[in-house]
Amino acid sequence: MTNSSIIAYFDNISVSPEWCFKNVRSTEQWTHGYHRYPAKFLPNLVKKIIEDYTQENDVVADFFAGCGTTLVEAKVHGRKSIGVDINPVAELITKAKISPIEPSKIELEFETMLAKLEMFDADGHASREMHERIDYWFFPEHKNKIAFLYENILTVTDVTVKEFFLVSLSHILKNCSKWLQSSTKPQIDPHKNPTDPFSAFKTHTRMMINRNREFFNQLSKDSYLATDCEIRLEDARKTSIKSNSVGAIITSPPYVTSYEYADIHQLTAYWYEYITDLSGFRKNFIGTFYSLNQELNSDSELAQNIIDDLLKKDKRTAKEVANYFKDMKIVAKEMRRVLKKNGHVCLVVGNTTFFGVKIKSAEVFVEILESLGFKMVEIIKRSIPYKLIPTIRDKKSGRFSKLENKDSNLVYPEEYILIAKK
Numbered sequence: 305m306t307n308s309s310i311i312a313y314f315d316n317i318s319v320s321p322e323w324c325f326k327n328v329r330s331t332e333q334w335t336h337g338y339h340r341y342p343a344k345f346l347p348n349l350v351k352k353i354i355e356d357y358t359q360e361n362d363v364v365a366d367f368f369a370g371c372g373t374t375l376v377e378a379k380v381h382g383r384k385s386i387g388v389d390i391n392p393v394a395e396l397i398t399k400a401k402i403s404p405i406e407p408s409k410i411e412l413e414f415e416t417m418l419a420k421l422e423m424f425d426a427d428g429h430a431s432r433e434m435h436e437r438i439d440y441w442f443f444p445e446h447k448n449k450i451a452f453l454y455e456n457i458l459t460v461t462d463v464t465v466k467e468f469f470l471v472s473l474s475h476i477l478k479n480c481s482k483w484l485q486s487s488t489k490p491q492i493d494p495h496k497n498p499t500d501p502f503s504a505f506k507t508h509t510r511m512m513i514n515r516n517r518e519f520f521n522q523l524s525k526d527s528y529l530a531t532d533c534e535i536r537l538e539d540a541r542k543t544s545i546k547s548n549s550v551g552a553i554i555t556s557p558p559y560v561t562s563y564e565y566a567d568i569h570q571l572t573a574y575w576y577e578y579i580t581d582l583s584g585f586r587k588n589f590i591g592t593f594y595s596l597n598q599e600l601n602s603d604s605e606l607a608q609n610i611i612d613d614l615l616k617k618d619k620r621t622a623k624e625v626a627n628y629f630k631d632m633k634i635v636a637k638e639m640r641r642v643l644k645k646n647g648h649v650c651l652v653v654g655n656t657t658f659f660g661v662k663i664k665s666a667e668v669f670v671e672i673l674e675s676l677g678f679k680m681v682e683i684i685k686r687s688i689p690y691k692l693i694p695t696i697r698d699k700k701s702g703r704f705s706k707l708e709n710k711d712s713n714l715v716y717p718e719e720y721i722l723i724a725k726k
């Protein structure tokens with residue numbers, strides 16, 4: 305397609321109701337509800353793509369695996385899968401979600417853990433050295449309980465069980481901290497009364513045990529327990545996935561300068577000692593506000609038009625957007641390398657508006673994919689289900705804001721599924 309026909313196509317495309325899953329409210333089936341994760345996939349969407357675009361023997365890959373929705377769905381469909389993500393918290397969550405544990409085993413391990421929690425001495429102090437940011441986010445009484453829990457989890461010898469408990473603890477950290485509960489931004493709520501770590505851990509782990517049981521039983525019934533499923537802590541721009549080995553890539557790239565995953569996952573990252581400072585953690589994420597690159601040019605004409613319009617409003621944002629499209633072109637090349645001939649790439653992408661400039665990411669991605677030799681198969685427009693993604697962006701700062709006000713803009717009310725073939 306020429307660039308003007310890409311724009312015209314998107315201007316006229318209408319919403320496909322069969323991709324909206326309007327009546328689907330629960331996203332908690334199987335292990336999907338183990339951990340909150342910003343902008344996670346609707347499992348039904350991935351399920352439909354797997355059913356429509358993959359064969360039984362295909363390997364499915366997700367280059368921005370996040371909390372592993374694609375991998376979990378691939379496993380329940382008996383497809384081998386590989387996920388990649390730069391975020392160690394995403395790696396941990398995904399590992400637990402793709403690793404069914406024999407139900408009676410995890411129940412026993414949980415009983416043992418509960419017995420250990422009985423030994424907690426409120427006057428005792430945590431034995432570990434902790435990062436100063438932990439003191440910033442937690443009250444001492446909660447910090448001591450979390451430290452006790454964490455130390456006991458580390459003594460669990462079975463790695464899969466240990467990771468299962470670590471994910472449970474990671475999920476409850478926000479509730480047990482001073483972090484404003486309704487916000488994805490690191491912000492203290494001066495009025496918050498954090499949840500007790502032990503009761504939160506018990507409740508959440510019980511829920512996970514139930515989900516694990518359903519997942520395990522289903523996989524066992526279908527003989528998919530041993531289906532290969534792997535998450536790698538890698539950069540999507542340069543993965544270790546073998547060339548010409550993947551049947552379909554199903555992925556949703558980070559949105560440009562919207563979620564700062566490094567900031568959002570800092571509680572877990574500090575507790576589990578994945579990081580010592582945030583700046584190092586932030587810099588390898590694609591689409592981050594903290595990107596160091598000074599790019600202002602793009603070899604995509606559609607991207608360049610957006611960058612030029614943004615330059616008139618805000619130079620820093622223009623650079624961020626330019627970096628984003630540059631990085632995404634590198635990722636698209638990498639996707640082409642790993643795909644088999646006739647393999648499909650399925651990208652779920654949202655457009656947005658910054659400072660009044662429309663960031664037509666979907667249109668730019670079509671231009672990039674075609675420039676690399678992909679053939680577009682289908683472009684689907686869908687409306688985003690209620691509450692799965694924020695829809696308000698502050699007009700001045702460009703960041704997501706919770707409540708609509710006079711300075712806010714609606715963002716991502718719709719998204720696109722771009723399906724292209726190698």
Ligand SMILES: C[S@@+](CC[C@H](N)C(=O)[O-])C[C@H]1O[C@@H](n2cnc3c(N)ncnc32)[C@H](O)[C@@H]1O
Pocket residue numbers: 341342343344345367368369370371372373374388389390391394538539540541555556557558559565588589590591
């Ligand atoms: C929109 S989320 C994906 C959510 C995922 N579909 C799910 O269901 O959980 C985008 C992901 O891209 C990851 N990411 C950002 N930069 C990356 C990079 N350079 N390489 C690999 N992953 C990256 C983020 O950590 C985040 O998990």
